[in-house]
Amino acid sequence: MTPPVPKTTRAAVLREYGKPLSMEELPLPAELAPGSALVRLDRTTLCGTDAHLWRGGMPFVQLPIVLGHEMAGRVVALGAGADTDALGRPVATGTRLVWSEATCGRCHGCTVLREPVLCADRGYGFRQRADRSPFVTGGLAEYCYLPPGAGRLVIPDDLPDTWAAAAGCAGKTVVRAFDRAGGVPRGAVVVVQGAGPLGLFGTALARASGAGLVITIGGPSHRLALASRWGADVVISVDEVPEPGERVARVAALTGTRGADLVFDFAGGPTANYEGVLMCAQRGRYVVVGLAGADALAMPADVVMGRELQVLGSLNGDVSDLARSLRFLADGRDRFDWDAMFGAPVGLAGATAAFEDLTAIKAVIAPELG
Ligand SMILES: [Zn+2]
Ligand SMILES: [Zn+2]
Missing domain, CATH: 3.90.180.10 (Medium-chain alcohol dehydrogenases, catalytic domain)
Known part of the structure; x- marks a missing residue:
């Protein structure tokens, strides 16, 4: 009954x-x-x-x-x-x-x-x-x-409720952002701004997509430790490196001054977009997912022009992004x-x-x- x-x-x-x-x-x-x-x-x-x-x-x-x-x-x-x-x-x-x-x-x-x-x-x-x-x-x-x-x-029967729930916003948002970026060229340098759920899923997806170097920027330390486990080659702590200019210099040093092919803003906040653009290599792509807020530093448009960057916005996700994020969670279960x-x-x-x-x-x- x-x-x-x-x-x-x-x-x-x-x-x-x-x-x-x-x-x-x-x-x-x-x-x-x-x-x-x-x-x-x-x-x-x-x-x-x-x-x-x-x-x-x-x-x-x-x-x-x-x-x-x-x-x-x-x-x-x-x-x-x-x-x-x-x-x-x-x-x-x-x-x-x-x-x-x-x-x-x-x-x-x-x-x-x-x-x-x-x-x-x-x-x-x-x-x-x-x-x-x-x-x-x-x-x-x-x-x-x-x-x-x-x-x-x-x-799917073998996917836990908790993972499926998290796919409903965090997972699909990350999958869509990578899609908006046009995917990850094999061997690309990827910077992930943020070590919250989006930044961590983003770190895992960058690794799984064939990035050559993954740099995750955020905090606190237990989140960065998980980022390292999920595929970040280098983590930069915003607590230990509080100056945006110093973080940009770190990324430059790690990439032979070239910068990153792809930078994902999963952090938001007042300096994220400013420093994120400066971290981009020539012809790099900058994907904005975080909320910068009203007191944000302006994005350096001269750098966007001079390096021929592409700046893309990505807003949450739809059912297609959700379906692909469920698949990513299922496929990645042994690695992550x-x-x-x-x-x-x-x-x-x-x-x-x-x-x-x-x-x-x-x-x-x-x-x-x-
Ligand atoms: Zn949400
Ligand atoms: Zn409508």
Whole structure:
């Protein structure tokens, strides 16, 4: 006998920036729209954007909301016509899913550019107020609503929930950034700015893609140690080398003054783009993924001109990037100990503490733990 479909869910709700999330029982949509689904969340991993938002770094976001946009869950109910995933594979009650943001399919980004990440009405996690239907599309809940138009993928049986969840933002963002860069030419010098989840996945992907020299810049030391394990030939600690100019000089020295063929900004921050461009070799590519912020040093455009650089932006990822990031995680499991990135799972009630405590490289929430 199928258990009854829940009408409400436990959720950790953000009502005031920087304050503890409030544990509440929120309504779930009474009717499931065609193409939608209701999912019981097995794992949610926290993204830097969630923490940034919680601290009040994105004050345009309307509260209350349920944070979390990296999650994996299993289907408890399906709307009409929602019985396959984005690749046509069957989806039924109990199927484990991961998904990308809903898109509208009728804007310039969707239709003319054919780029789901540029959709004018992209259903990104923090756009859903918790006091308006469908209430819960975020990951800090026991159940969540999966809107129509979200690119869903069945999680392969041998892929853990935690890895699949992390593919939902961090993984697909990195895969897309490499795609935007046009891939890694064999033997290329790659600089990765940042040693958080994006920088670490980026380090692994650079190594797996055939880079000749991988330099990862960031901190603190336990993250850099993991970067070394995942393929960085050299790590540069921003704590030990706090001067951007000195970091540029280090990269120059490591590359015989030539610089890097590819530099990925997975760090953001006020000096990242300035120093990142200076680290590029002639004809190098600089891929901007991090948020520089309002007080950022200007990118040196004369250097972009003089070295004939390409500067590319890369924004999150779509279902294609998600599919490829799941495959990368699966294919790389013997070479990279992905679990080393994740903290021990805690319940929803532990989410606030996870935002405050930055020890875990990626915090893991298991709603079943309370
Ligand atoms: Zn994210
Ligand atoms: Zn659109």
